[in-house]
Amino acid sequence: MNLTFRVLAAAVGATLAALIAPPASALPAPGPAATADTTALAAAESIEPPAATPALSWRDCGPGLQCAALPLPTDHAAVGSPRFDLALARFPARDQSRRLGSIVVNPGGPAAILDLLPHLRTQFTDLTEWFDVVLFDPRGLGRSAGISCPTPAPMPLEWAFPSEAAHREYTERSRAFGAGCTAAAGALAGKLDSWQVAHDLDALRAALGESRLRYLGNSYGTVFGQAYLSLFPQRAGRFFLDSVYDHTNRSQRDWVASRAAVTERNLHRFAQWCDRTPSCALHGRDLVRVWTELVARAEQQPIPAPSAVHGGPGTAARIISSTFVDFEREWPRLAEGIAEADAGDAGKLVGVPSIPVETDVNRLINCSDFAYPTGYAEVSRIVADVRATVAPLLGWRHAWVNVLKCTGFPAVKPFAPQPIRPAFRPPSLLADGIHDAVSTVEYGRRLTAQLPGSRHIAVDGAHANYLYGANRCLRDHVHRYLTTGALPPNGTTCPANP
Template sequence: MKRGRLLIAALAAVTLTPGIAAARPSLTWTDCGGGTRCATMAVPVDWRHPDGPTTRANLAEIPAKDPVRRLGALIVNWGSGSSTGTTHMQPRPPVYDELSARFDVVVIDSRGVGQADNHTLVQCPHQQPSPFTLLLARTEADWQAQARENAAYDASCRAAAGSLFDGLTSWQTAHDIEAVRVALGEPKLRYIGNSYGATYGQAYAELFPDRVERMYLDGVPDHTRPRLEDWLRDRAVTQEQQLFRFRDWCRTRTTCALQGLDPVQVWDDLLAHPTTVSPEQLEVGLLNSLLTPPTWPRLATAMARARAGDPSDFVTTIAPLPPEQHGYLLGVTLCHDYVPDVPSYQQFLGIERRLKAIAPHIGWTEGRLELGRCVGIPGQPAYPPAPLRAKGLAPALVAIGELDSNAPNLGAAHVVTQLPGAAALWHGDGHAAYFLHGNTCLNGYVIRYLTDGTLPPPGVTCPAQMTS
């Protein structure tokens, strides 16, 4: 048996059969510039079959600044995109300086979302169609057209990924994270999961709850809702709340182009009175612009201009960007994790009617947006949502943004209830505030928790610090 297979078998013994001793595999680190070390690690495509095909996981490490005060390794996944690439950015995001004061910060890439220069990046030749396209659809023929485009994207990813395609679920990535912990020689896991990285955190918490020392999750998607409609309902209600928060924001800003008006009423009037832009195009522009306060000034201007008779901003300045030339592999993983069983068109219409009843202004469109990603994509491999069982898990810290409609705050709050002893730290900002926005109040609590396990007092919140 070759050395690579021996390492994989050793990892499998540790990760799949608790209690069986195995030699610790080694990592070969190389200097990749800017004070960062890089490595790749061979892991099974499918951890259920550790002797089968392998793939490689990219790692990047920023060593602790002071070896004397070093507390060990902190494994991080920042979510969508190439995680290890952020370690090479100059200047780096400020969180790296804070974390590397006491930890070796080890960033792990998601499967297939790696680096072009070492052939760990998988690009799908057929681009994924924009999920917003399904918002423009109003017939079953339109639905089927989106399904065909998604199926072509999926097929191209399957061909480009080869055997790796069968391992594109968060269940597999959670095992990759466990393999890294073993390779680093850490007795327990310290982990930051941001955005989609929080999905991996949920999987790890269920698979290996007794191996967690600290787990901080931010921008948390809810992988615990087995019924698709429940998951969509949380997204719809959160998005509806976002429209009303936009209204509250506008009332406090003299620079808001809708000052003195009720933005919700302006929106309802725009939909009620046909213009040169269809209601569906208006909905796409609004949904795209509600995500985060920095986009709200442009949204207010677009709504004011539309109210005055010129709705063109909804198809230009606030419209979604076109898809990239190549498909993005994580789009397939999302469907395998969250929507492996896509409803039929007729089934979806019933779901949509119920979403409109609870989120009539804009939230109901979340149904079409999320199904727009996955309709036409086969359900295998699958890691379907299910209630989270993590008995014996050390208390986790979960940050929840009041303005997070990307990973809806209602879903994140639901996840907290299923993590034993977890603390929810609410803040006034949006998605991924710790990594992306540097909320100083939030940062202080995170560092204290990671350093010595101190959780925030019950009920504490952090004020908003995002600019708009």
Template structure:
């Protein structure tokens, strides 16, 4: 990570620190755009490594711009989620094409979150430890906690004074708005990008022009059981939706069978042989299914894997290797979602979900996968969930997929209820609605971002 220490804030950030909220259109080129990625533009905006110490170390927030092709309405700041690097993905034409419609009227400006990718990205000396699979055991939790603590200690010299929570990112977004000379910030946040949108609305609501949040991850609830329950219920419901689809579609590998009964049988008979392994146990089966149950497009492969496992071959469920993660992505998530991460608290939530609303699959997808990842990390630089106080915020458009266990619909509804005038668009879909090309969603979002016109109350895609 490149961090520099400066005696005072320079340039446009100096204006921001001094209280100026806007730079003129003539100053827009102050960010110093340069050609990159075959027809796109890249730049960086300097910001404090810690906004609570604005005269200390500094980093550069990386930006990428897709120039508007038609009559330009202004700039649309975008974060596709993660938290993770996005700018490097734009080297792929198939990735940038997802944003072509938005670029008809806007300069679409994408940013990497601080400490990640092009925004002073930190590469830690060793990888994040691999999380244990459910059900959670006390020994597994203790081992992972110790490994996570070692990761944090080893990475501390590279991290330095950098703070990576969403409140800090929201201040970066405001700095970008000023640097681009925009009176108001138009923003599109997808998935984890909605956490940044919530923080910006809370801190700088009066500076918002239009804001669209897709697949909202609720950053307003502090109770872990309450936060995880909607996602667990959705994952469990998806298992039964998969069974209903399989009963109707002859192409399903388990057509004519009770898929839920097959699921129960496969789990009961684990471990199941697989080439080159000692067998695939129930924890691996749960992790395999949990990673696929949220995407209807993956149902054929999921049903096929279950059918093969039922016949004694769990090859499809074998993990295909692991790419080491040396980034601060998990640290960023854990800075924002500050839930209890001790064994007793996590086990209590897991057991409660398993005994009540999600006995087959949903229980295994939630408490450990979020809060458990944070066990052992130091409790510094935190921005815990909190209600949104969005003073002066114009109407915001929010959409969540009814069948998305990663960011369940209830999360979107909860956030929309805290934003005066917000419009919630219900969608029969999964995760990343606009970016996956849902035509109904795209039409509503494009109309809103271009004109300010919201979908009618009760609209559904």
């Protein structure tokens, strides 16, 4: 499940703002990675002359912020299709005399970002030492012809579907939502996939006057980046992709198993934390055993949940759907919920979905790009396989995520997962958190192997380690790469911030 909504919301608060690294005071010194890869990158960036004079008209729209709009076709594959305005914003480089160009940033989601920028300025301060930092609301979101769905997306508390009947009932609710939202999309209906967004990015590159696109994509922003690297390799510049959301794997089973394995490890990390943390509500007890026995009890008879915000008992499926172990900051609350459920009140454990709330349009985009099967029988077979081989306790539930998002949706021509097209392009830099169950290290390494000369960094962290985790080691490598082209050695890792 994409976690960027949870991260974006947290970024607005003071807690996350305190985690952001201070502005870099000087250009990072090149390290030992200034090798032939760097030479190839420099040569590649000189192939094409600069594009024509930019067609963008920037205006002040907040302290240190400028906005513009770029008219684009709703369908890049159809001549004469209706147009919409891609909404843009930029933080100009602080010293224009030292400016190295523009960098386009997509923080992920996919989500509207422009209205949040006054609260997220700090995340981009480092980059403005060298670049104009350009952001955009992806098509169909926010200011970019934002789609208003007539009804909210359904969000079941038992999204690890316990039966075919539950799956069938939810599919009908999802079908009604998808049909209404697709109708509301108008000319953008069926035109929200990453193929279209990659073409939007190429038009933006030209409008910025850049011969090659310099890009930072986080989470779902890496899907847009993968599409661009595949479709426009000759116009790709330096790409940094953080928390890689793999769009190259056609195997739904393998895509699920990678996530499931990380969540299973995180469940055991959660238990280890509880063992060494006296304040944990289950300190001194075998947390995994308590949780496993709780699920087994709930399978026989649901656990009462009188304090649940949304009402209803603690069924086994609801407990499994609500046990979110992939962010350490969730662990104290989760331990309390399990302890109280074990004592007879599952309200704190099952009262809210464990997955972050998404925008409605987010589902239309996801389901255009990740058109994996959603039928009950096929997904159930994947669940059984993953439970038997990778994640017997909790991680297997990832098999149901695409069902949650996409079951029953109107058929569109998908931009389905596919390997990156072989082509010459400058090497990229990629990174993933070793504890991230959505954008796994395995995903990042798979993509890196398809981009010759590129490098991957494994970070001791979870999701979004550059933008929102502000990992200092990672930021140093990223800034060196973006400003000089120097890549770190193979096998580079980054520890957590002290």
